Amino acid sequence: MTNPHILLVESDVLVRKPLAEYLRDCGYKVVEALNTDEAVDLLTTGNPAIGIVLADVSSPGKVDGFGLAQWIRSKGIDAKIILAGNVQKAAAKAQDLCEDGPLLSKPYDHSLLLNRIKSEVAARARNGKPEPDI
Numbered sequence: 001m002t003n004p005h006i007l008l009v010e011s012d013v014l015v016r017k018p019l020a021e022y023l024r025d026c027g028y029k030v031v032e033a034l035n036t037d038e039a040v041d042l043l044t045t046g047n048p049a050i051g052i053v054l055a056d057v058s059s060p061g062k063v064d065g066f067g068l069a070q071w072i073r074s075k076g077i078d079a080k081i082i083l084a085g086n087v088q089k090a091a092a093k094a095q096d097l098c099e100d101g102p103l104l105s106k107p108y109d110h111s112l113l114l115n116r117i118k119s120e121v122a123a124r125a126r127n128g129k130p131e132p133d134i
Helices: 013-025 036-045 065-074 088-097 110-126
Strands: 005-009 029-033 050-056 080-084
Touching: 005 013, 005 036, 013 029, 013 110, 029 036, 036 050, 036 065, 050 065, 050 110, 065 080, 080 110
Parallel strands: 005 029, 005 050, 050 080
Antiparallel strands: none
C-alpha cells in the first residue's frame, strides 16, 4: 500500500515547511496550502488525490479549518480530517467533524502527528479503501 497524499493547510511558514519536510522524510507525499481557499482549490481538482487533510482550526480564508472540514464532508470527499490548534473550547466542535475527536495542539509534536497519520492510513486499509497510486 502506498502512503496517501496529505494536504497540509497551515498559514505559518515556520510551522508548515518543517512539518511538511518531516512528513516527506517519513515517506508521505505532502501538498501544502497557505489557506483554506487554496485547500478547496486543490481538493476540487482531485489531483493529486488527497487521503488526509491536516488543517489548523484558525486557517485563514473564506472559512476557517472547521469550515473546511464541513465543506469536505458536504462534498463527500473521501479524506480523513485532522484538525489542529490551540483553542481548547474548539474540541467539542472538532469531535463532530473528525472521526477521532479532539484536535492536536500546536506546536506540533511531530512523532505524535506521525503516529496519528499512520493510524488513519491503517484504518483506511482495514476499511478496504486503498490509496490511489498517483
